[in-house]
Amino acid sequence: MNNFIKKAEALKPILQKRVVTASGRYGAIQKNQREIYDLGNHFVGHAVISVYADSGVVDAPAFLEFIFAETMEDFDFNDLPDNSNISAAWIQKEYVHLDKIPATIKLPRRYACRYISIRALASSASYVLGIRNVKFIEETSAFGDIIPCGNTEQEREIDRISIRTLRNCMQSVFEDGPKRDRRLWLGDLRLQALTNYATFKNFELVKRCLYLFAGTADKDGRINGYVFHTPKVYAPTVRMFDYSLLFIPTLWEYYKASNDIETLQELAPLAVRQLELAQVNFDKNHRIFESPNLGWCFIDWQESLDKTSCGQAVYIYAAKYACKICRALGRDFSWIEREIELKSKAGLTAFYDESKNLFVGKNGQISYALNVWFCLAGVFGPKKNQTILKALQNEKKAIFPTTPYMYHYYVDALYRSGAATEAKRTILTYWGGMAKCGTDTFFEVYNPSNPQENPYGSMALISRCHAWSCTPAYFFRTESDTKSDESCLEY
Numbered sequence: 001m002n003n004f005i006k007k008a009e010a011l012k013p014i015l016q017k018r019v020v021t022a023s024g025r026y027g028a029i030q031k032n033q034r035e036i037y038d039l040g041n042h043f044v045g046h047a048v049i050s051v052y053a054d055s056g057v058v059d060a061p062a063f064l065e066f067i068f069a070e071t072m073e074d075f076d077f078n079d080l081p082d083n084s085n086i087s088a089a090w091i092q093k094e095y096v097h098l099d100k101i102p103a104t105i106k107l108p109r110r111y112a113c114r115y116i117s118i119r120a121l122a123s124s125a126s127y128v129l130g131i132r133n134v135k136f137i138e139e140t141s142a143f144g145d146i147i148p149c150g151n152t153e154q155e156r157e158i159d160r161i162s163i164r165t166l167r168n169c170m171q172s173v174f175e176d177g178p179k180r181d182r183r184l185w186l187g188d189l190r191l192q193a194l195t196n197y198a199t200f201k202n203f204e205l206v207k208r209c210l211y212l213f214a215g216t217a218d219k220d221g222r223i224n225g226y227v228f229h230t231p232k233v234y235a236p237t238v239r240m241f242d243y244s245l246l247f248i249p250t251l252w253e254y255y256k257a258s259n260d261i262e263t264l265q266e267l268a269p270l271a272v273r274q275l276e277l278a279q280v281n282f283d284k285n286h287r288i289f290e291s292p293n294l295g296w297c298f299i300d301w302q303e304s305l306d307k308t309s310c311g312q313a314v315y316i317y318a319a320k321y322a323c324k325i326c327r328a329l330g331r332d333f334s335w336i337e338r339e340i341e342l343k344s345k346a347g348l349t350a351f352y353d354e355s356k357n358l359f360v361g362k363n364g365q366i367s368y369a370l371n372v373w374f375c376l377a378g379v380f381g382p383k384k385n386q387t388i389l390k391a392l393q394n395e396k397k398a399i400f401p402t403t404p405y406m407y408h409y410y411v412d413a414l415y416r417s418g419a420a421t422e423a424k425r426t427i428l429t430y431w432g433g434m435a436k437c438g439t440d441t442f443f444e445v446y447n448p449s450n451p452q453e454n455p456y457g458s459m460a461l462i463s464r465c466h467a468w469s470c471t472p473a474y475f476f477r478t479e480s481d482t483k484s485d486e487s488c489l490e491y
């Protein structure tokens with residue numbers, strides 16, 4: 001175990017546990033009858049269930065089915081999918097035999113759910129089974145209650161759901177989703193950390209995650225896209241062009257929020273290293289190009305999206321944060337400034353179409369992703385960016401974001417260009433659309449015009465409490481600071 005991992009492990013939080021009792025119909029349950037119990041909100045933890053013989057003599061085992069659902073709609077999608085492109089084992093469904101009755105059983109897995117359905121699949125004619133208790137031991141490393149923020153009931157509702165989403169993803173690390181993949185991903189971490197600074201302020205958890213990434217960097221110093229933290233800390237080599245670069249703003253923002261200069265000092269070389277490593281992905285004209293070395297440039301869940309071009313802007317964006325880090329530590333960053341200049345010029349030449357006032361990707365593709373990232377990269381100033389984002393809204397062919405992750409960056413770009421009203425409107429329509437579904441937490445993917453859109457080939461594997469969707473709580477608390485913000489430009 002290297003020193004960075006040791007540091008991270010020393011910061012492992014003790015989870016706060018609390019018992020919640022589900023409401024529902026207790027008592028006798030007939031064969032094949034399904035009972036749904038309601039925890040009253042979304043929780044993450046372990047289920048403890050007590051059963052007994054309501055009448056008769058127990059002469060055979062009971063055989064029960066349990067389904068754990070994050071939303072009521074999830075009950076429509078709980079069959080084991082055979083066509084998914086990720087493991088179907090994530091589904092939250094158990095079949096349990098009980099040989100001794102009465103019994104109190106703790107189910108084997110950790111679940112993310114609000115609703116628990118129980119069905120007696122087989123039982124003897126000599127007795128009727130009864131459900132005495134459905135309890136849930138919830139776990140989180142988000143401590144304290146946060147007062148919802150917002151000017152209207154709708155805003156406060158969106159805020160409550162955002163906070164619940166973040167809270168339930170805060171476990172031993174910032175998980176992407178407590179149902180699936182329960183992994184620490186860099187892109188998710190950044191957005192969780194930002195929202196955490198404005199709410200729970202668990203700085204140690206962010207620090208732990210930064211050290212987990214640092215401790216699992218490859219031999220060249222490349223930060224992986226994600227880290228497994230259990231049963232042991234491990235990161236398979238997964239090159240993610242954008243996620244590795246996002247280590248830079250994530251470190252900077254941690255320092256700004258916590259004032260922890262030692263961590264900044266210790267991890268700054270690794271942050272700057274991400275820029276150095278990314279340089280080979282640009283041709284002699286300083287334009288990004290596709291190659292195996294680039295790895296996965298995630299940007300958003302959209303197959304047809306020209307993500308590589310977005311990478312040009314992500315690089316410039318990250319480089320500006322690297323300058324901030326170097327300046328704070330009194331280190332030379334003239335080469336990074338030069339990089340910014342060269343990559344910005346090349347980005348404009350390659351992608352900016354003056355006649356449309358838009359950035360245009362491969363094969364004439366116009367997307368929110370490309371334009372948003374170039375606005376965030378600050379290649380132009382806020383006023384001009386505002387006109388670009390306006391032109392984007394009027395562009396019928398533009399590819400919309402699919403995930404709350406990409407929507408976050410769109411809203412961020414709107415705020416930073418001074419379009420606060422439009423930014424707020426976007427939050428109210430997009431996240432408000434999810435809230436209207438009666439959810440307690442926000443989803444991994446939400447496409448209002450195709451509610452069943454998902455990247456895994458099966459709705460059974462979708463995560464309804466997904467970290468990267470928690471940022472309305474960040475925006476509501478910081479919007480006055482981000483109005484027409486040039487912070488990214490001032491490096």
Ligand code: RAM
Pocket residue numbers: 176177180181185186187188298444468
């Ligand atoms: C998904 C994860 C995570 C995201 C990556 C790119 O599988 O759930 O949220 O960061 O993909």
